[in-house]
Amino acid sequence: MFHASTVVNNTLYVDGGELRQIAATNSTSYGTVAATLPTTVASIDLARPWNNANNSIWRHIAKPYATLATSPPSLNSGAIFSNGSSLWLYGGSINRLPNASQEVPPNGIWRYDLGSSDWSRAAPSGEPVQRLVKGSNIDASLSKAYYLGGTKDPYSDPAFLSTRDAEPYAVEGLLTFDKFNQNFQNVSTVGMNNAGTMIFGFMTSISSIGSQGVLVAFGGITSDAGASWGGLKENTDSNFLPLQDISVYDIETQRWHQQRASGDIPSGRYDGCAVAATASDGSSHSIYVFGGWGSPVTQRTDGNVYVLSIPSFTWIRVTLDTDPRNGHKCHLMGTHHMLVVGGCLPSGFNGRPGGVEGCDTGPKFSQGLGIFSLNSHTWTTDYDPGAGANPYQVHASISKVIGGTETGRATKRTPDVGFSSDDLRKLMSSNQQNPNGSVTNTTVSEPPNAQQKPKSSRPLSKGAIAGAVVGVTVGALILGIVLYLICHHRQSHRKESSTIDRSISRPWQPVLFNEIDAAPVGHELRSGTLEDNRAKMWQRQEVSDAAEIYEMATRSRSHELPAHPGSQTAKILPPDTLHPGLADGKKGPGQNTSQQRRTAKK
Numbered sequence: 001m002f003h004a005s006t007v008v009n010n011t012l013y014v015d016g017g018e019l020r021q022i023a024a025t026n027s028t029s030y031g032t033v034a035a036t037l038p039t040t041v042a043s044i045d046l047a048r049p050w051n052n053a054n055n056s057i058w059r060h061i062a063k064p065y066a067t068l069a070t071s072p073p074s075l076n077s078g079a080i081f082s083n084g085s086s087l088w089l090y091g092g093s094i095n096r097l098p099n100a101s102q103e104v105p106p107n108g109i110w111r112y113d114l115g116s117s118d119w120s121r122a123a124p125s126g127e128p129v130q131r132l133v134k135g136s137n138i139d140a141s142l143s144k145a146y147y148l149g150g151t152k153d154p155y156s157d158p159a160f161l162s163t164r165d166a167e168p169y170a171v172e173g174l175l176t177f178d179k180f181n182q183n184f185q186n187v188s189t190v191g192m193n194n195a196g197t198m199i200f201g202f203m204t205s206i207s208s209i210g211s212q213g214v215l216v217a218f219g220g221i222t223s224d225a226g227a228s229w230g231g232l233k234e235n236t237d238s239n240f241l242p243l244q245d246i247s248v249y250d251i252e253t254q255r256w257h258q259q260r261a262s263g264d265i266p267s268g269r270y271d272g273c274a275v276a277a278t279a280s281d282g283s284s285h286s287i288y289v290f291g292g293w294g295s296p297v298t299q300r301t302d303g304n305v306y307v308l309s310i311p312s313f314t315w316i317r318v319t320l321d322t323d324p325r326n327g328h329k330c331h332l333m334g335t336h337h338m339l340v341v342g343g344c345l346p347s348g349f350n351g352r353p354g355g356v357e358g359c360d361t362g363p364k365f366s367q368g369l370g371i372f373s374l375n376s377h378t379w380t381t382d383y384d385p386g387a388g389a390n391p392y393q394v395h396a397s398i399s400k401v402i403g404g405t406e407t408g409r410a411t412k413r414t415p416d417v418g419f420s421s422d423d424l425r426k427l428m429s430s431n432q433q434n435p436n437g438s439v440t441n442t443t444v445s446e447p448p449n450a451q452q453k454p455k456s457s458r459p460l461s462k463g464a465i466a467g468a469v470v471g472v473t474v475g476a477l478i479l480g481i482v483l484y485l486i487c488h489h490r491q492s493h494r495k496e497s498s499t500i501d502r503s504i505s506r507p508w509q510p511v512l513f514n515e516i517d518a519a520p521v522g523h524e525l526r527s528g529t530l531e532d533n534r535a536k537m538w539q540r541q542e543v544s545d546a547a548e549i550y551e552m553a554t555r556s557r558s559h560e561l562p563a564h565p566g567s568q569t570a571k572i573l574p575p576d577t578l579h580p581g582l583a584d585g586k587k588g589p590g591q592n593t594s595q596q597r598r599t600a601k602k
């Protein structure tokens with residue numbers, strides 16, 4: 001528990017936290033429970049079949065230790081990001097176990113190169129960032145990761161720890177990490193909720209809504225930015241963000257929207273997890289929510305799995321379980337499995353008991369790993385990547401509420417209370433879909449509803465029109481000269497106008513000049529019109545030297561019509577993967593944007 005995790009390229013990576021095991025003899029940590037601090041990044045190859053009780057599935061990336069300042073740390077409640085070629089460790093605080101070092105490492109972000117197996121201290125550009133804890137984070141794609149809210153903690157920053165009477169305080173802001181450019185940007189959370197803060201909240205992403213996707217956040221705890229969150233330790237109900245209030249972040253516009261949900265709304269909770277799956281036709285998106293810990297006063301949480309169906313913003317309870325859990329992370333594995341990593345079992349009024357009662361003893365979460373099928377809504381202990389690649393199917397327990405079938409066709413697509421704004425309504429209707437109706441999770445460079453214009457209807461530019469006019473004028477002049485030579489050669493006594501009308505104008509004039517002068521501007525010249533009709537014109541000549549005259553005219557022609565411009569196609573950018581993480585919290589956003597930063601008591 002208290003760990004960070006991510007799934008990228010069919011590999012699970014787990015970092016930090018603490019490992020609790022039932023000891024054969026008394027332990028100095030938690031009586032009969034031994035707690036150890038992992039010093040590696042653990043991983044599982046999800047592209048191979050595995051069972052959660054098989055301990056040989058784990059692989060480990062070593063963290064060589066030299067000094068505190070020059071070694072990658074192992075912290076609690078941090079975050080781990082990856083683009084498939086590198087890992088980044090961000091955020092977190094030191095462990096408070098009696099046998100753990102109480103020295104806080106210098107603030108920084110560490111990078112591991114998966115190709116060269118080298119650790120290095122990263123030097124990201126953009127806004128300077130703090131080491132935060134207890135925020136919500138997600139690897140939304142191979143290129144972007146996000147960290148929302150969280151707290152500033154004395155045990156995450158050595159300078160803060162040395163400040164007298166320093167206490168944790170809530171921070172606002174959404175930290176965006178561009179993994180390929182290694183750049184951080186902090187976006188305001190004004191409009192996310194009343195305070196603009198969220199601690200231990202739920203967050204997931206849906207890449208097929210809008211042009212660049214959306215983040216959906218809810219639950220957790222809130223407090224005024226910069227204010228001590230000491231009162232939150234009492235878990236009073238007023239600190240909890242109700243799960244009927246949903247925050248949606250449009251990545252393209254960097255704007256927050258709030259929406260009221262309805263249905264079987266879960267009680268207030270924090271430190272659980274969520275993953276999202278989209279119907280094949282994009283008509284609905286199912287956000288699966290599992291676990292978390294609620295107020296011990298009135299809202300201790302359950303072990304049920306809930307679904308928030310979007311765009312109707314309807315809560316649906318899809319299981320009735322008796323296994324509550326918190327401090328864990330979730331990830332979408334394959335296309336329709338929720339992988340639960342870590343966590344502990346609450347007991348009574350204690351959300352994180354240190355005794356045996358907090359440990360898993362059954363097969364459902366052996367080694368702290370749980371597998372939930374989104375297609376059958378059942379828990380399992382085995383994973384087959386072949387079957388896991390089958391399409392996600394909307395379960396009957398969901399479709400009976402929102403309508404439709406297992407492939408989609410949802411009929412309930414608006415909230416019971418209506419959309420909070422017309423902008424949110426438009427955003428929720430802007431699903432990216434393939435021509436066959438299936439959802440695509442790629443990001444395009446223009447809005448998905450932009451229709452590609454057929455070539456025949458693309459308007460000519462001013463330059464193209466001017467070129468066409470010049471070409472026609474030159475062509476007419478050449479034909480006039482040719483006409484004169486023909487007439488002189490044949491010594492005809494007919495008038496020149498009748499010769500033009502019968503020999504030249506009729507074969508080509510209706511085609512060439514009607515395309516430019518009579519047709520609407522929205523129509524192009526048909527490809528090859530001028531050359532084709534010139535050829536036809538000369539085939540009709542009855543003079544013996546016509547070929548010679550045509551060759552001369554062609555050599556003297558100085559202007560060609562512009563090439564057909566062709567249609568521009570949308571550029572497809574690398575897809576964005578997704579899915580939440582594991583325990584206490586994750587990296588926090590960058591600098592607190594509210595200027596309400598807490599200053600230490602002197």
